[in-house]
Amino acid sequence: xxxxxxxxxxxxxxxxxxxxxxxxxxxxxxxxxxxxxxxxxxxxxxxxxxxxxxxxxxxxxxxxxxxxxxxxxxxxxxxxxxxxxxxxxxxxxxxxxxxxxxxxxxxxxxxxxxxxxxxxxxxxxxxxxxxxxxxxxxxxxxxxxxxxxxxxxxxxxxxxxxxxxxxxxxxxxxxxxx
Amino acid sequence: xxxxxxxxxxxxxxxxxxxxxxxxxxxxxxxxxxxxxxxxxxxxxxxxxxxxxxxxxxxxxxxxxxxxxxxxxxxxxxxxxxxxxxxxxxxxxxxxxxxxxxxxxxxxxxxxxxxxxxxxxxxxxxxxxxxxxxxxxxxxxxxxxxxxxxxxxxxxxxxxxxxxxxxxxxxxxxxxxx
Numbered sequence: 471x472x473x474x475x476x477x478x479x480x481x482x483x484x485x486x487x488x489x490x491x492x493x494x495x496x497x498x499x500x501x502x503x504x505x506x507x508x509x510x511x512x513x514x515x516x517x518x519x520x521x522x523x524x525x526x527x528x529x530x531x532x533x534x535x536x537x538x539x540x541x542x543x544x545x546x547x548x549x550x551x552x553x554x555x556x557x558x559x560x561x562x563x564x565x566x567x568x569x570x571x572x573x574x575x576x577x578x579x580x581x582x583x584x585x586x587x588x589x590x591x592x593x594x595x596x597x598x599x600x601x602x603x604x605x606x607x608x609x610x611x612x613x614x615x616x617x618x619x620x621x622x623x624x625x626x627x628x629x630x631x632x633x634x635x636x637x638x639x640x641x642x643x644x645x646x647x648x
Numbered sequence: 649x650x651x652x653x654x655x656x657x658x659x660x661x662x663x664x665x666x667x668x669x670x671x672x673x674x675x676x677x678x679x680x681x682x683x684x685x686x687x688x689x690x691x692x693x694x695x696x697x698x699x700x701x702x703x704x705x706x707x708x709x710x711x712x713x714x715x716x717x718x719x720x721x722x723x724x725x726x727x728x729x730x731x732x733x734x735x736x737x738x739x740x741x742x743x744x745x746x747x748x749x750x751x752x753x754x755x756x757x758x759x760x761x762x763x764x765x766x767x768x769x770x771x772x773x774x775x776x777x778x779x780x781x782x783x784x785x786x787x788x789x790x791x792x793x794x795x796x797x798x799x800x801x802x803x804x805x806x807x808x809x810x811x812x813x814x815x816x817x818x819x820x821x822x823x824x825x826x
Contacts, residue, residue: 482661486777493774516775552806552813556795584811594795595806596671597694598783599664605780606787606795617734617772617784628730628773634762635730 471500472600473532473583474576477508485512486601487574491524492516494608495616496572498525502532521624536571536586544569545588549603550579553590560610563589572607574600649678650778651710651761652754655686663690664779665752669702670694672786673794674750676703680710699802714749714764722747723766727781728757731768738788741767750785752778 475484488499488509501509505528513524536546545568563570573583584590593603608616620627629636653662666677666687679687683706691702714724723746741748751761762768771781786794798805807814 480660482658483664486661486779489776490780493772493776494780520774552809552815554808554810557792558808581812584813587811590809590811592806592808594671594797595808596698596797596799598667598671599779601664601777601779602668602672602783605777606783609784609787614735619772619774621774628770630732630736630770630773631730631768632732633765633768634759637730 471502471532471535471571471573472575473502473573473579475501475504475506476576477504477506480576481506481508483576483599483601485509487604488513488524488526489516490601490605490608492522493616493619494605495612495619496524496608498527500526500530500535500571501528502530502535505529517621519625521621523623533582536573539569539571540586542569544571546571546573546586547589547591547607548573548575548579548583548587549593549600549607550575550584550590551592551595551597552584553592555592555595556607556610559589559591560607563591564611570611572604574604576600649680649710649713649749649751650753651680651751651757653679653682653684654754655682655684658754659684659686661754661777661779663687665782666691666702666704667694668779668783668786670700671794671797672783673790673797674702674786676705678704678708678713678749679706680708680713683707695799697803699799701801711760714751717747717749718764720747722749724749724751724764725767725769725785726751726753726757726761726765727771727778727785728753728762728768729770729773729775730762731770733770733773734785734788737767737769738785741769742789748789750782752782754778 669677
């Protein structure tokens with residue numbers, strides 16, 4: 471869940487957040503309080519070529535969404551440099567086996583988020599990037615398995631290559647090597 | 649090293665790349681072919697509060713820089729979804745013990761980069777984000793130690809906090825707990 475998106479200014483960062491969510495194994499991407507069609511278009515264009523179907527909601531009321539999430543027994547993880555260090559909480563979070571709503575904000579996040587979150591988690595205590603924070607959190611959560619994801623209905627897949635690009639059209643005579 | 653930056657359009661993404669470089673333990677940030685003072689200002693503003701002094705160069709000719717890097721016995725790692733999977737190369741790269749130039753491009757990267765790179769490395773084979781790619785690469789390279797970095801001359805440090813923010817002014821009577 472991305473909070474605090476300002477269309478225009480944040481378009482590319484929020485797009486990267488959504489693509490990281492998809493590529494690193496999240497089930498969905500929630501954009502609060504605004505609808506941004508450009509971002510929706512980008513997600514759908516990526517899926518058309520690379521497969522999968524991310525659950526996307528936009529314009530949801532962030533308070534109502536989070537409160538409902540908790541009522542339905544999910545837990546909320548808010549990524550913030552002020553939180554507890556990821557090394558100290560990731561195993562506990564993984565072992566809850568409950569649905570996780572991972573929240574990343576833009577620059578200023580109201581106190582409310584720190585309070586409602588079950589876990590405020592710091593991907594280190596230095597300022598950097600919500601895109602990086604989400605990626606590293608999911609990489610640790612899934613213990614690297616997410617970097618081997620493939621998606622249903624992909625039109626193309628990549629064959630890893632030391633120098634250059636090899637893209638294979640799924641359904642043509644070539645098949646994937648690994 | 650960030651290639652293909654378009655001032656205006658890429659300002660925020662490139663800023664995130666630079667902040668990830670700093671926060672995840674890189675020694676420097678190189679912006680090729682253009683100078684972007686806004687990005688320099690943001691880096692210096694972060695350093696003023698959070699410490700450290702990143703080596704920054706802007707406007708360097710990317711070919712000349714990479715060729716010099718190799719002549720001086722460094723190696724070049726280009727992050728691209730078309731490369732070899734990080735799991736298959738990270739140990740080898742870490743064990744070279746040579747200076748690494750980690751290259752992230754914007755959307756289109758000329759063939760030249762794939763050829764000159766000693767390693768083309770994929771942080772998974774799905775499209776996502778150069779910010780995420782750099783963060784996960786450095787996290788794997790440094791095996792998570794980078795998320796415990798602190799920087800000299802920081803004016804403030806964070807005390808990890810389950811709910812809320814605790815920022816300690818260095819030099820005041822409070823001291824850091826850990």
